[in-house]
Amino acid sequence: MCFVAVKTWMPREVSSLADILADARVWKLKDASAAPARPVWSTGKSSLDARLPGGGWPTASLIEVLLDDTGLGEVQLFLPALVESQRRTDSSGAQDAPWIVWIAPPHEPYAPALAQQGIELGRLLVVRPASAMEALWAAEQALASGVCAAVLLWLKGTDDRWLRRLKLAAESGGALGVLFRPERHRFESSPASLRLLMTQGEHEARLDLLKVQGGRPGPVDLGSIPMDGTSFGSP
């Protein structure tokens, strides 16, 4: 006891980098990002998880995905998280299974494919608004309602003000908002906590993190995005 008390009064001897990092007064970027207040949902890809603060998609936030074409595996990036969001609340037992809302998807969501991935179809809502304004309104309502785990929204374009509203709605409702927009919005400012750019590479889709709150932006090596956990060879 006595020895310890004396030691704290002694001037600290700096011996190595590990010692400095062990000091509680040193604020580390990685640790700060590793302990987010909200739970995260795994993306299902370890290489992407490792790049995201907390190791997965942040909940209660807005994620923006920029891409020009559909079919790059962009929905696939979020399906494991959607499944997990429905499962997790179920295991706690206290709450109802949350809803997943898809607003203005470019094509019909194919029910067998979603069921194959483990999505509870009874809790999936598809909304087909007549205009972009209505789509944004519907997204805001769904995000803020508190009954949705995730809201996926496909838009041609929108303004910064609306994105801010969506972000606030997502934060207040505790839902994950995912916005799919064309690539031309890449250089506009966005309040989204995470911005991804998906482009077509030589053989597979390429994913760039344009903005990561609490992490480092940069390209992500996805390997190939599997559709159902298997890799395909050429016939």
Add this chain to the structure above:
Amino acid sequence: MTADLFAAEQMPPAAVPAPAATPAPQTARHARSKQLWYAVVFPEMAHQEQSTVLLRGLCMHAQQFTSFVSIEPPNALLLEIKGSLKLLGPLERLHADLDARWQRLGLPAHSAAAPSTLAALWLARGGVGPGGEPGGTAPRAGQSLQLEDLGTLPGRLAGLPIACTAWDISRLQTLRAMGVTRMGELLRLPRAGLARRLGAAAVQDLDIALARQFAPRRAFVPRERFYARCDFETEIENVAYLEKALEPLIARCAQFLRERQAGVQALRLKLRHRAGPATRVHLGLASITSERRRLMDVLSQKLGRLGLEAPVRGMELVSGSLQPLIAASLDVFAGMTGAGAGRDSAPQLVERLRARLGENAVYGVASIAEHRPEAAWRRVQELRLASALRVDKKTAHQMMNDPRMPRPVWLLAAPLPLDSGLILEQGPERIESGWWDGKGVARDYYVARQSPDAPQSHGAKLWVFQERRSKRWYLHGKFA
């Protein structure tokens, strides 16, 4: 005359089982009945489409005289008036008052009172005359048949033609073939034989008419609705003010529903203008509710989208039919804690979206066990909004999960013909089905990518198939 009624004549061959040969219930012949029924028949209503609706309206009139009114399709009402005699009697006066009511409404009617339901009905129908003789607009004072004594009942029925029983044609023809045209002749026939020839139901009807058997009737219960009307002192042009004015009406409606432990699933709002037809707003709710907040929410969504063409002078709020509210357990602390405050339930969200975007714009999807890809799913408009639904892990995991049969997230509405180069990555998966309903398919499905030299190559992962007969390639889905 009454002695030989239904005289128990034994059938000579005892082996023949007499169908429904129930012994005639014994009642005191000359007792005064405990019930007194007033029947009114509206001959002109028999062939009208909306007769039930009209009769329901007439029930409201009849309920001013008695609490028990029953609708007798197609064109008659039955009123129990014994209980009303003390207050509104004597019988002659009550009868006359009732008849005067139909006369005032301009409805030709024939009425009669009798101690049993069917006797009153038959007597009233008998007033029509055998061949549907065009009777007067109202029964003449002498024609009103009244009787209260059970003992005289068979005697009064005896003169009626058998047609007033309103039995079906074949039964009446059987009777005519037997030479029976009047009720008296019918009542004189042996009971067992009658049951055999006409069926047990006919005998039972006779028992009911003679007040030997009790026949309960279903009382008419008026459908309750909430109705509130509000006239403005000044005309309102702004929807926001309209919403404000609507708030007390909604509050009253919610109060009304709460008092009755009921909820509504539809509301109608009528906005009246100085000229021109009134604007009608109809709103449906995803589930039965009596909550003021939800009703107001949906109404204000509807109003927000409503373009007011003219200033509003007044409005009327009418509820749909009341439905019993099934109480769901609510979270006690939901309204108190900061996080739970202001949160919606799933039905609330769905109906708010539907109120603004339209009923068909919000739907669910369901998977169908079917091999043809385009038939393996459907839209679901009736969402399972019950809060009890939990994710069932077992069913979710039992889903087809064969890596050799990948399915794309997007399915195109119709297969798109392809001509550019493809790089096939996985397949084929042969789907051949549906020959039985004329929409047969014979296809080989592949997972493919567009080759880099294709015109609009974004390298998307595609679900393509080759039609096996025509050997042509089509795009059917995209792996997003």
